[in-house]
Amino acid sequence: xxxxxxxxxxxxxxxxxxxxxxxxxxxxxxxxxxxxxxxxxxxxxxxxxxxxxxxxxxxxxxxxxxxxxxxxxxxxxxxxxxxxxxxxxxxxxxxxxxxxxxxxxxxxxxxxxxxxxxxxxxxxxxxxxxxxxxxxxxxxxxxxxxxxxxxxxxxxxxxxxxxxxxxxxxxxxxxxxxxxxxxxxxxxxxxxxxxxxxxxxxxxxxxxxxxxxxxxxxxxxxxxxxxxxxxxxxxxxxxxxxxxxxxxxxxxxxxxxxxxxxxxxxxxxxxxxxxxxxxxxxxxxxxxxxxxxxxxxxx
Amino acid sequence: xxxxxxxxxxxxxxxxxxxxxxxxxxxxxxxxxxxxxxxxxxxxxxxxxxxxxxxxxxxxxxxxxxxxxxxxxxxxxxxxxxxxxxxxxxxxxxxxxxxxxxxxxxxxxxxxxxxxxxxxxxxxxxxxxxxxxxxxxxxxxxxxxxxxxxxxxxxxxxxxxxxxxxxxxxxxxxxxxxxxxxxxxxxxxxxxxxxxxxxxxxxxxxxxxxxxxxxxxxxxxxxxxxxxxxxxxxxxxxxxxxxxxxxxxxxxxxxxxxxxxxxxxxxxxxxxxxxxxxxxxxxxxxxxxxxxxxxxxxxxxxxxxxxxxxxxxxxxxxxxxxxxxx
Ligand SMILES: Cc1ncc(C[n+]2csc(CCOP(=O)(O)OP(=O)(O)O)c2C)c(N)n1
Numbered sequence: 291x292x293x294x295x296x297x298x299x300x301x302x303x304x305x306x307x308x309x310x311x312x313x314x315x316x317x318x319x320x321x322x323x324x325x326x327x328x329x330x331x332x333x334x335x336x337x338x339x340x341x342x343x344x345x346x347x348x349x350x351x352x353x354x355x356x357x358x359x360x361x362x363x364x365x366x367x368x369x370x371x372x373x374x375x376x377x378x379x380x381x382x383x384x385x386x387x388x389x390x391x392x393x394x395x396x397x398x399x400x401x402x403x404x405x406x407x408x409x410x411x412x413x414x415x416x417x418x419x420x421x422x423x424x425x426x427x428x429x430x431x432x433x434x435x436x437x438x439x440x441x442x443x444x445x446x447x448x449x450x451x452x453x454x455x456x457x458x459x460x461x462x463x464x465x466x467x468x469x470x471x472x473x474x475x476x477x478x479x480x481x482x483x484x485x486x487x488x489x490x491x492x493x494x495x496x497x498x499x500x501x502x503x504x505x506x507x508x509x510x511x512x513x514x515x516x517x518x519x520x521x522x523x524x525x526x527x528x529x530x531x532x533x534x535x536x537x538x539x540x541x542x543x544x545x546x547x548x549x550x551x552x553x554x555x556x557x558x559x560x561x562x563x564x565x566x567x568x569x570x571x572x573x574x575x576x577x578x579x580x581x582x583x584x585x586x587x588x589x
Numbered sequence: 590x591x592x593x594x595x596x597x598x599x600x601x602x603x604x605x606x607x608x609x610x611x612x613x614x615x616x617x618x619x620x621x622x623x624x625x626x627x628x629x630x631x632x633x634x635x636x637x638x639x640x641x642x643x644x645x646x647x648x649x650x651x652x653x654x655x656x657x658x659x660x661x662x663x664x665x666x667x668x669x670x671x672x673x674x675x676x677x678x679x680x681x682x683x684x685x686x687x688x689x690x691x692x693x694x695x696x697x698x699x700x701x702x703x704x705x706x707x708x709x710x711x712x713x714x715x716x717x718x719x720x721x722x723x724x725x726x727x728x729x730x731x732x733x734x735x736x737x738x739x740x741x742x743x744x745x746x747x748x749x750x751x752x753x754x755x756x757x758x759x760x761x762x763x764x765x766x767x768x769x770x771x772x773x774x775x776x777x778x779x780x781x782x783x784x785x786x787x788x789x790x791x792x793x794x795x796x797x798x799x800x801x802x803x804x805x806x807x808x809x810x811x812x813x814x815x816x817x818x819x820x821x822x823x824x825x826x827x828x829x830x831x832x833x834x835x836x837x838x839x840x841x842x843x844x845x846x847x848x849x850x851x852x853x854x855x856x857x858x859x860x861x862x863x864x865x866x867x868x869x870x871x872x873x874x875x876x877x878x879x880x881x882x883x884x885x886x887x888x889x890x891x892x893x894x895x896x897x898x899x900x901x902x903x904x905x906x907x908x909x910x911x912x913x914x915x
Contacts (some may be wrong), residue, residue, distance in 0.1 A: 432667020
C-alpha cells in the first residue's frame with residue numbers, strides 16, 4: 291500500500307489555533323452531544339462522538355466560513371453524509387456561532403431547526419440535507435464541479451461513515467469525481483470499524499468491520515489517499531493540509547477513529563450506536579470528560 | 590350548459606409530426622443562450638434522449654455522468670446549491686425508479702432547482718419493452734411534495750413548458766416522448782404551469798387527457814361527433830399542481846368523465862381526477878390507461894391496441910360512462 295501518512299509534529303503552527311484549544315473544543319462538543327441526546331431521549335451517540343474531532347478541526351481550524359453569512363457563496367462546504375451524527379455537527383455549529391448553544395436542547399423536537407437528520411431548509415449553515423446513507427458524496431461532486439465552473443475558490447468536504455461505504459452510490463460518485471479530477475473535493479472516512487449492527491465475530495460480542503481497507507478502494511478509483519489518527523488534532527490538521535493542497539485528484543482522508551470516543555464505556559461498543567444515556571450514564575460520562583479537561587489544563 | 594371558450598388546435602389531418610425528444614434537444618440549446626447557468630447532465634443516453642443536440646452546440650455546459658443515475662441526481666443537487674440549473678438526461682425508469690431515494694432526499698426535500706426530464710416516457714419506447722416503459726412515474730412524482738409534474742401533448746407545448754420550467758425555481762419533472770407525434774398547437778398557444786386547456790366543448794361527456802394521449806383523445810372526440818355525441822376535451826399538461834377548478838367545472842357541465850393517459854390508471858391523471866371529483870363533485874368516471882399491468886416490446890400500433898390506448902378505446906369508455914349516467 292502506498293498511502294501517505296503525513297509526518298505529524300505535535301507542535302502548534304503560527305497563525306492557527308493552538309492544538310490545546312482544539313482539544314478543549316472537542317471535549318466541549320462531546321459534553322454537548324451527551325447532554326443533548328440525554329435531553330432529547332433519542333438520537334445517535336457512538337457516531338457523533340467518533341466524528342467530533344474531525345468536525346472541530348474543520349470548523350475551527352480549516353474551513354473558510356462566516357457564521358454571520360451562512361449563505362456566503364464562496365464559503366467552504368461541508369456535507370455530513372453520515373447524517374445520523376447530526377448532533378455533533380449542531381454542537382460544533384453552535385460553538386462556532388451559527389446558533390445559540392441553548393438551542394441544542396430543542397434537538398429532535400417539533401418545530402426545531404435541529405432535525406434528527408440535517409435539513410438544509412431548516413437551519414442556515416447546513417450545506418446539504420442528509421440522512422439516507424450513501425448520498426452525500428454525489429452532491430459534494432456537484433459542488434466541487436460547480437466551484438470549478440464558477441472559478442470559485444472554495445473547497446468541499448464530505449464526511450462518510452465506513453459502514454456507509456457499503457452503499458453503491460458512493461462508488462458511482464468516487465468514479466466520477468476522479469474522472470473530473472476534482473482536486474477541490476475531499477472525502478473524509480470516519481473509520482471507526484463499526485456500523486449499526488453488521489456481522490458478528492466468532493466471539494459473539496464484537497462485530498466485523500463493515501469494510502476493509504477503504505483507502506485502498508478509493509486509491510483504486512483514482513483518488514489521492516491520506517491516512518491519519520482521527521482523534522489527534524495535529525495529525526488531522528496535517529492530513530487536511532495535504533488534502534486541501536493536492537491538485538488534479540480528489541483526496542480521501544481515512545481517519546482512524548473509535549466509535550463512542552471519549553467515554554470509556556461507550557468506546558468500541560456497537561450497542562452505543564443509538565442508545566440514550568440514562569442520568570447515571572450521563573453523570574459518569576461527563577465525569578470522564580471532566581477528568582480529560584483537567585488533564586488538558588494541567589499539561 | 591354554459592359554453593366556455595376553447596383553445597384552438599391545428600387540424601389533425603395532415604398534421605406535422607415532430608419527435609418531442611428532438612424538440613427537447615433543440616429547446617435546450619435555445620434556452621442556453623438566455624440562461625448561462627443552464628447545464629445538462631447525462632446518464633450515457635444523450636443520443637437517445639437527444640441531449641446530444643445540446644452537447645454538440647454547447648459542449649462546455651454538457652456533463653457526461655456515465656451509467657450511474659443515483660450519482661447523476663446527487664451531482665445535480667450539488668450543482669443546484671451553487672446556483673446552476675441542471676437538466677437531467679436519462680430514461681424515465683432510471684430517473685424515477687433507480688434514483689428515487691436520491692430525488693426524494695437531495696432534490697425534493699431540500700426543494701432544489703433541478704429539472705428532471707424523463708425521456709422515452711409512457712409505452713412507446715422503441716420496442717424496448719417493460720424495463721423501459723413507465724407506468725408509474727406520474728404517480729410517483731405526483732405524490733412527492735413540492736414537485737411540479739408536466740406531460741406536454743406535442744413538441745410545441747413541450748418547448749413552451751421548458752421555458753416555463755426555466756423561469757420557475759424548484760424541483761420539476763417533465764415527461765418527454767420518443768417518437769414523432771402530431772403537432773396540435775399553433776404558435777399562439779400559451780402554456781402555463783398549473784393551467785388546463787379546454788380544447789373542445791360539449792355537454793354530453795367530458796374527456797380529460799394528458800401528454801401525447803391528448804392527441805388520441807382529440808381523435809376520439811371526432812369519432813364521437815360522427816355519432817352525434819358532443820364531447821368536451823380538457824387537456825391537462827400539468828398533473829401537479831392540478832387545475833382543480835377546470836376539472837370540477839367540466840364535471841358539473843357533463844356529469845360523466847373519461848380520463849386518458851399513457852400511464853397506469855392508478856395514481857396518475859385518472860387517479861388525480863378521481864380523488865378531486867370524489868371530494869369536490871362526485872361524478873361517474875372511466876379511466877383509460879394501462880390497466881394495472883406492465884407492458885412488453887412490440888410495434889407502437891400493436892401496443893396501443895393491445896393495452897387499450899387508441900382513440901377507439903377512449904370513445905368506447907365515453908359511451909359507457911354516458912350510458913351509466915343515463
Ligand atoms: C440508506 C440507509 N440505510 C440504513 C440507514 C440506517 N442507519 C443509520 S446509521 C447506520 C450505520 C452507519 O454506520 P457508519 O456509516 O459506519 O456510521 P457510524 O459508525 O460512524 O455511526 C445505519 C445502517 C440509513 N440511515 N440510511
